Amino acid sequence: MAPKHLYLINPCNPLVSMAQPSRWRRYRVWKPLGLAVVAALTPRDWQVTILDENLGIPDYARLPRPDLVGITAFTSQAPRAYAIAGQFRRAGIPTLMGGIHASMCPQEALARVDAVVQGEAEAVWPGVLGDFQQGALGRVYKGEPLDLAGVPDARHDLLDRGYAFGSIQTTRGCPLNCHFCSVSAFNGHRYRYRPVGDVVREFGQIRERLVLVVDDNLIGTRPEHLARAKDLFRAMIAAGLNKKWICQTTINLGDDEELLSLAAAAGCVGAFIGFESVSPQGLAELGKRYNIVKGDDPRARVRRIHRHGILVVGSFIIGLDSDTPGVGRRIARAAQCYGVDLINPVFLTPLPGTRLWEKMRAQGRIVADHFPDDWRYYTLSFPVARCQNLSWQQMLGEMDDCWRSFYAPWRVLGRLCGNLSQGRGPLITLIANLSYGRNFQADRRRLRDLDTSRGPAWLEPGAPPSGRAHLPAQPWGGLVQGSALLQQSQ
Numbered sequence: 001m002a003p004k005h006l007y008l009i010n011p012c013n014p015l016v017s018m019a020q021p022s023r024w025r026r027y028r029v030w031k032p033l034g035l036a037v038v039a040a041l042t043p044r045d046w047q048v049t050i051l052d053e054n055l056g057i058p059d060y061a062r063l064p065r066p067d068l069v070g071i072t073a074f075t076s077q078a079p080r081a082y083a084i085a086g087q088f089r090r091a092g093i094p095t096l097m098g099g100i101h102a103s104m105c106p107q108e109a110l111a112r113v114d115a116v117v118q119g120e121a122e123a124v125w126p127g128v129l130g131d132f133q134q135g136a137l138g139r140v141y142k143g144e145p146l147d148l149a150g151v152p153d154a155r156h157d158l159l160d161r162g163y164a165f166g167s168i169q170t171t172r173g174c175p176l177n178c179h180f181c182s183v184s185a186f187n188g189h190r191y192r193y194r195p196v197g198d199v200v201r202e203f204g205q206i207r208e209r210l211v212l213v214v215d216d217n218l219i220g221t222r223p224e225h226l227a228r229a230k231d232l233f234r235a236m237i238a239a240g241l242n243k244k245w246i247c248q249t250t251i252n253l254g255d256d257e258e259l260l261s262l263a264a265a266a267g268c269v270g271a272f273i274g275f276e277s278v279s280p281q282g283l284a285e286l287g288k289r290y291n292i293v294k295g296d297d298p299r300a301r302v303r304r305i306h307r308h309g310i311l312v313v314g315s316f317i318i319g320l321d322s323d324t325p326g327v328g329r330r331i332a333r334a335a336q337c338y339g340v341d342l343i344n345p346v347f348l349t350p351l352p353g354t355r356l357w358e359k360m361r362a363q364g365r366i367v368a369d370h371f372p373d374d375w376r377y378y379t380l381s382f383p384v385a386r387c388q389n390l391s392w393q394q395m396l397g398e399m400d401d402c403w404r405s406f407y408a409p410w411r412v413l414g415r416l417c418g419n420l421s422q423g424r425g426p427l428i429t430l431i432a433n434l435s436y437g438r439n440f441q442a443d444r445r446r447l448r449d450l451d452t453s454r455g456p457a458w459l460e461p462g463a464p465p466s467g468r469a470h471l472p473a474q475p476w477g478g479l480v481q482g483s484a485l486l487q488q489s490q
């Protein structure tokens, strides 16, 4: 009997497709690691193909007909995921969907696919395939968070060679529970670790020299979390992996010299840190009190991280209720003062499954609300909800000021000189600053398009939720429209 053929598809991400095709675009593309794990969970008598539209939309019509299609999606990818599912279902091919969006909006997904895998796939995937083979595919499979000792190494061998970064996961969940974040809703409240030996072995299977550790919080917050992170770094050093990697973490990375020196020796070259807001009111509003407790001297913490040759990318949010005019420049100034190498300012975005979503929905403040189409705007780079003290145009202006102020050419040059004198990845700083600059230009182009459609009056603070935003139909090139899309190539 011929093996069954499974397609695992990562749909076009608007954040990738809105950038002009260029050599820089690949730096926006993260490997679909979740699909590589699902591939590893799939019995070897299946043939598995991973298709990532962010590297170029495949000519599906010319590909062999699969028996089953699995699609993953972050929220902003959901419209495209449903379009893909519709195409395959019209051809009589069963389609299922997993990932964070389907997990948070299962009813919406079920109206457009044959089955939904909610939560983590490990506990249910073999059962899904077994049911399918018996002609009894269910509608909803709920994957509870399991111990990570059973997670297989991702099938890196099935991923395309066109990525700029490798990726790996070492923990799931986060001990904190910020209002705007869906990590706890998706991965549960318990912070779980993969066995150190498994992580080291999988690291060795990654082709790329530069790796993104996708954990939402690599080091955790409690002493036992930090002890585990140190164990991991020691094992990576002992294995001589010869990889450089970047991670996401909290500001407490800058508190522990031993942790920092082990991380650096294990290959850490950059840390993405969520500062979120420069005011205690903003942090309280976001439920990130941890940063209030730890935030007495961010500059000293950043300096300590820098001393170990690790770059710091600071994430900040614009559009909080406590934000007032001038917040964009205040963020840029604070980030300069902290000494971070790059910033990533985003709009406050109520993602489904978060407490922020519940609050804003109850208050009628979500304005991009024609679902599922409007999910494409939930990229964090578009204001989809009303802010209390800033109009829609003001929010765009604050974002603009923040970017322009932090990425002004003389400031980029200043940071570069600082990094050169301290021997801290000047080349990476230059490339990253230029790459962020290009991202900004792509965002500007898109926002100019939006500007021509004018922020509607009801997006102003205090206006009633009387209708939908006047959003351009295809702000990112129309990749998600029409039936021809499945033949389209980038």
Ligand code: SF4
Residues within 6 Å of the ligand: 174, 175, 176, 177, 178, 181, 182, 183, 184, 216, 217, 250, 274, 288
């Ligand atoms: S610290 Fe980061 S990962 Fe953890 S809950 Fe807050 S935003 Fe989410």
